Amino acid sequence: xxxxxxxxxxxxxxxxxxxxxxxxxxxxxxxxxxxxxxxxxxxxxxxxxxxxxxxxxxxxxxxxxxxxxxxxxxxxxxxxxxxxxxxxxxxxxxxxxxxxxxxxxxxxxxxxxxxxxxxxxxxxxxxxxxxxxxxxxxxxxxxxxxxxxxxxxxxxxxxxxxxxxxxxxxxxxxxxxxxxxxxxxxxxxxxxxxxxxxxxxxxxxxxxxxxxxxxxxxxxxxxxxxxxxxxxxxxxxxxxxxxxxxxxxxxxxxxxxxxxxxxxxxxxxxxxxxxxxxxxxxxxxxxxxxxx
Amino acid sequence: xxxxxxxxxxxxxxxxxxxxxxxxxxxxxxxxxxxxxxxxxxxxxxxxxxxxxxxxxxxxxxxxxxxxxxxxxxxxxxxxxxxxxxxxxxxxxxxxxxxxxxxxxxxxxxxxxxxxxxxxxxxxxxxxxxxxxxxxxxxxxxxxxxxxxxxxxxxxxxxxxxxxxxxxxxxxxxxxxxxxxxxxxx
Numbered sequence: 085x086x087x088x089x090x091x092x093x094x095x096x097x098x099x100x101x102x103x104x105x106x107x108x109x110x111x112x113x114x115x116x117x118x119x120x121x122x123x124x125x126x127x128x129x130x131x132x133x134x135x136x137x138x139x140x141x142x143x144x145x146x147x148x149x150x151x152x153x154x155x156x157x158x159x160x161x162x163x164x165x166x167x168x169x170x171x172x173x174x175x176x177x178x179x180x181x182x183x184x185x186x187x188x189x190x191x192x193x194x195x196x197x198x199x200x201x202x203x204x205x206x207x208x209x210x211x212x213x214x215x216x217x218x219x220x221x222x223x224x225x226x227x228x229x230x231x232x233x234x235x236x237x238x239x240x241x242x243x244x245x246x247x248x249x250x251x252x253x254x255x256x257x258x259x260x261x262x263x264x265x266x267x268x269x270x271x272x273x274x275x276x277x278x279x280x281x282x283x284x285x286x287x288x289x290x291x292x293x294x295x296x297x298x299x300x301x302x303x304x305x306x307x308x309x310x311x312x313x314x315x316x317x318x319x320x321x322x323x324x325x326x327x328x329x330x331x332x333x334x335x336x337x338x339x340x341x342x343x344x345x346x347x348x349x350x351x352x353x354x355x356x357x358x359x360x361x362x363x364x365x366x367x368x369x370x371x372x373x374x375x376x
Numbered sequence: 377x378x379x380x381x382x383x384x385x386x387x388x389x390x391x392x393x394x395x396x397x398x399x400x401x402x403x404x405x406x407x408x409x410x411x412x413x414x415x416x417x418x419x420x421x422x423x424x425x426x427x428x429x430x431x432x433x434x435x436x437x438x439x440x441x442x443x444x445x446x447x448x449x450x451x452x453x454x455x456x457x458x459x460x461x462x463x464x465x466x467x468x469x470x471x472x473x474x475x476x477x478x479x480x481x482x483x484x485x486x487x488x489x490x491x492x493x494x495x496x497x498x499x500x501x502x503x504x505x506x507x508x509x510x511x512x513x514x515x516x517x518x519x520x521x522x523x524x525x526x527x528x529x530x531x532x533x534x535x536x537x538x539x540x541x542x543x544x545x546x547x548x549x550x551x552x553x554x555x556x557x558x559x560x561x562x
Contacts, residue, residue: 096491097511102415107401114397114426121431
């Protein structure tokens with residue numbers, strides 16, 4: 085206020101103030117154009133990405149960098165991208181064999197000729213009809229703070245848990261409290277930048293890639309549902325938006341819901357979730373035939 | 377605006393968003409007009425800001441006030457509008473000249489005209505700080521917080537803007553004498 089021009093400027097601004105148009109009419113015009121606007125959904129339901137995590141320091145990065153490769157031709161070698169494969173065929177075969185072995189053990193423990201539906205006198209009731217449902221999850225408060233570390237250029241976020249709110253479940257069996265936990269690895273130069281237009285921290289970097297696993301658990305007085313899924317996020321080079329793929333999620337029932345399963349599609353922002361509650365487990369993942 | 381309406385709008389309730397538009401329209405229009413100095417452009421920018429708010433409201437993180445965020449969106453739209461219409465000329469309202477102006481009134485008009493010219497030469501960033509600080513009476517701390525800029529930047533923008541306005545005021549006006557009444561031929 086020490087500037088002698090301040091009163092003049094203030095007076096000028098107030099005197100030249102234009103009368104605003106009718107707000108109702110303007111609102112009508114805005115609302116008319118609203119259907120043309122595609123709402124940007126929350127690109128990622130994990131609130132962790134919107135929060136400042138402890139950014140890895142330069143020391144962290146240098147500490148874990150591999151030693152430079154000695155060039156044999158006198159030129160300086162430049163290593164770009166990852167230097168090892170994310171996918172290990174050996175591990176995949178080992179996991180497949182393990183699943184197969186567990187299935188075999190279960191089969192031995194309960195042979196076909198002793199299963200309930202073949203025991204004389206057992207009720208012949210078939211599985212109940214699948215029940216479709218809709219529901220929404222709204223991100224809400226943190227239950228457990230994550231720990232963020234950097235290992236060989238990969239940011240690893242572990243132990244993040246949230247309590248999203250279950251909104252409008254069309255089937256009362258899905259009402260209750262939801263706990264959502266996610267662990268994720270971020271590859272590439274993923275850094276967070278504050279985007280004032282959305283008032284949120286958005287990831288930046290040309291090769292941002294996020295791979296994670298999450299677990300959903302819904303609990304109510306009758307029982308619980310729990311299941312896990314794998315998600316993948318990457319930066320669209322065209323738009324710069326973060327895209328994601330979540331596929332479907334299967335939850336297994338507990339308590340009164342024992343034997344029931346929930347399968348649902350997952351949209352990026354947990355809006356308009358659709359699914360079905362069905363009796364009996366989904367088919368076990370098939371094992372491909374061994375290569376000749 | 378109460379948090380409930382904003383929360384409902386975030387969930388996609390168009391009725392709630394309609395209430396938001398009605399409730400916040402004058403506030404945003406006032407700022408848009410202050411920055412752009414053009415009623416039509418200001419209304420366009422205000423409406424576009426609401427459309428941008430609708431587009432991003434689900435992404436917007438609920439940790440800042442809706443008002444502050446809406447100002448940020450509006451300022452961004454104002455930048456875009458001006459960039460889009462390079463040939464834009466503000467529709468400054470002319471004072472009626474039917475009544476002869478006294479010399480002091482004329483002096484005031486000249487002063488306003490010089491301010492108008494000086495203001496139009498400012499960058500939008502500088503205009504924005506002046507509008508938020510001098511028209512909305514925001515403290516510079518609030519201006520910095522609203523625009524998400526450091527406090528020092530807000531101070532320097534205001535200082536430079538005022539310097540530029542002062543320089544504009546010291547420039548000679550194109551017309552230095554009161555306008556004579558036009559004789560209209562019968």
